[in-house]
Amino acid sequence: MSGLISGTGTHTVTVSYLGQSASTTYTAPASCSVVCSVTAVATAIPVTCAGNSALQNGKIAVSGFTDGDTYQYSGGTVFNPAVSLSGPAQVIPAGGVIVSNLANPVASQPYTVRxxxxxxxxxDSTVMLLPTVCTCPAASCVPLVIKQTKGARRYGVTR
Structure with a gap:
C-alpha cells in the first residue's frame, strides 16, 4: 500500500464504506524507502608459476567494498549457500583478497561470490579462474653445463 505516513510514532488508518468503518494502527520506520546497493566487484587472479610448475596460489579478490561488507563464495555459476566454500558470511579483509590458495584448474573454473x-x-558476482600454462623458457629449463674457459685449472686444494 502506498501513501502511508512514515516517521517515528504510531499512525492510524481508517477505512469507511457504506456506513461502516474500520481502523488499524501501525508503526512506520523512519523512512519507508531503504536504499540498498552493493558496489563491490569480485575478480579472479590466476595462479603463478615456479619454472614449469603451477603453484597453488589462485586468488579471488573483492574491490570497491565498504567497511563491514561480508562475503561467501561457492563453486559454479550460481551461488549455493549450502556448499559455501568459505563457510558462513565473513568480513571482507582490508586488502580484499578473500581466498589465496586456489589450485590451477584444468579448464576455466567458475566461482560465485555473494x-x-x-x-x-x-x-552475486561470478568470476572465472582461468588455467595457467607454465612453460619454462628454454634457456632456464634445459640442463646447464658450466665449463671453465679462462684461468688456471684447479684440481684440488692442498694445505
Missing amino acids: IYSGQGCYK
Missing part, C-alpha cells in the same frame, strides 16, 4: 552490504542486501 557480497552482503551492511543494509542486508547482497550482490
